[in-house]
Amino acid sequence: MANLSVRFLGVRGSIATSHDAQRLVGGNTACLEICTDETRIIVDAGTGLRTLGNERLAAGIKHSTILLSHLHWDHVAGLPFFAPIYIPGHRVHIATGPNGTMPLEQAMQRLFVAPFFPVEYATVAEQLVLRELAPRETFMIGDITVTMAKLNHPDPVYGFRFEHDGQTIVYATDTEHYACVDPTLKKLAAGADILIYDAQYTPAEYPSKVGWGHSTWAAGADLARAAGVPQLVLFHHDPDRTDVQVAAIEADARANLPGTVAAREGMILLANDAQSMSAPSVSVTPVANNGQLTALI
Numbered sequence: 001m002a003n004l005s006v007r008f009l010g011v012r013g014s015i016a017t018s019h020d021a022q023r024l025v026g027g028n029t030a031c032l033e034i035c036t037d038e039t040r041i042i043v044d045a046g047t048g049l050r051t052l053g054n055e056r057l058a059a060g061i062k063h064s065t066i067l068l069s070h071l072h073w074d075h076v077a078g079l080p081f082f083a084p085i086y087i088p089g090h091r092v093h094i095a096t097g098p099n100g101t102m103p104l105e106q107a108m109q110r111l112f113v114a115p116f117f118p119v120e121y122a123t124v125a126e127q128l129v130l131r132e133l134a135p136r137e138t139f140m141i142g143d144i145t146v147t148m149a150k151l152n153h154p155d156p157v158y159g160f161r162f163e164h165d166g167q168t169i170v171y172a173t174d175t176e177h178y179a180c181v182d183p184t185l186k187k188l189a190a191g192a193d194i195l196i197y198d199a200q201y202t203p204a205e206y207p208s209k210v211g212w213g214h215s216t217w218a219a220g221a222d223l224a225r226a227a228g229v230p231q232l233v234l235f236h237h238d239p240d241r242t243d244v245q246v247a248a249i250e251a252d253a254r255a256n257l258p259g260t261v262a263a264r265e266g267m268i269l270l271a272n273d274a275q276s277m278s279a280p281s282v283s284v285t286p287v288a289n290n291g292q293l294t295a296l297i
């Protein structure tokens with residue numbers, strides 16, 4: 001069975017960091033790769049995207065697909081430094097849901113505009129293929145089925161469920177839990193093997209951050225338990241958090257939900273490995289696609 005895996009290239013939230021005490025976790029912002037043998041989907045384009053672009057050029061890969069959860073800086077800052085978008089003959093598909101403010105192309109143009117950046121959008125437009133998705137769309141990218149759901153954040157944000165050959169990874173960051181498990185997210189994550197979740201704040205910090213659009217490891221554990229997910233991955237680490245502090249949060253979360261791990265740059269997780277962990281024993285009904293899947297790429 002072909003493996004469904006996730007590779008983390010940037011795990012930090014809000015802004016990139018660089019500090020000796022943060023080397024193990026890493027300082028790049030949100031970027032990861034969801035892979036099977038045939039398909040690679042880049043998810044979010046934070047500063048972790050830069051090295052991935054160089055890697056793809058070196059490997060001769062001329063086609064990239066990037067799904068964006070939303071357009072906050074920490075999720076798009078790597079795009080102007082993703083080398084393939086400057087090279088004629090390369091194709092970079094970028095897809096996301098409605099941002100509630102402006103069309104996707106207009107938003108992309110604002111990433112490449114003086115006085116903030118010296119290269120004009122026209123330079124990269126030829127290589128880009130932009131697609132605005134419906135908020136609840138389900139579609140195929142290669143051999144991976146992707147289902148979207150809108151989450152809780154100050155600007156619209158989307159979570160993604162990736163399925164391949166009986167394996168499932170869910171990505172849900174920049175989302176706030178408020179007082180209970182989000183029913184939309186519970187449905188999106190139902191029966192998944194791995195849940196990557198926003199854990200920017202500790203439960204002690206959260207009361208002073210209500211409305212900021214982020215969550216905690218404890219809310220992630222509640223969600224994983226409710227959705228029957230064996231492996232919770234803590235993601236979107238606060239920029240001030242040191243390696244020691246992330247490890248302490250990871251230990252607290254593991255005491256609550258044993259399969260929990262904190263995301264670190266360079267880490268690779270396989271859905272198959274998570275399947276061998278004991279899932280919380282709840283009855284969940286995984287989301288079913290509507291049988292009208294379209295191929296996005």
Ligand SMILES: [Zn+2]
Pocket residue numbers: 013014030072074075174236
């Ligand atoms: Zn973010």
Ligand SMILES: [Zn+2]
Pocket residue numbers: 070072153174213
């Ligand atoms: Zn955000």
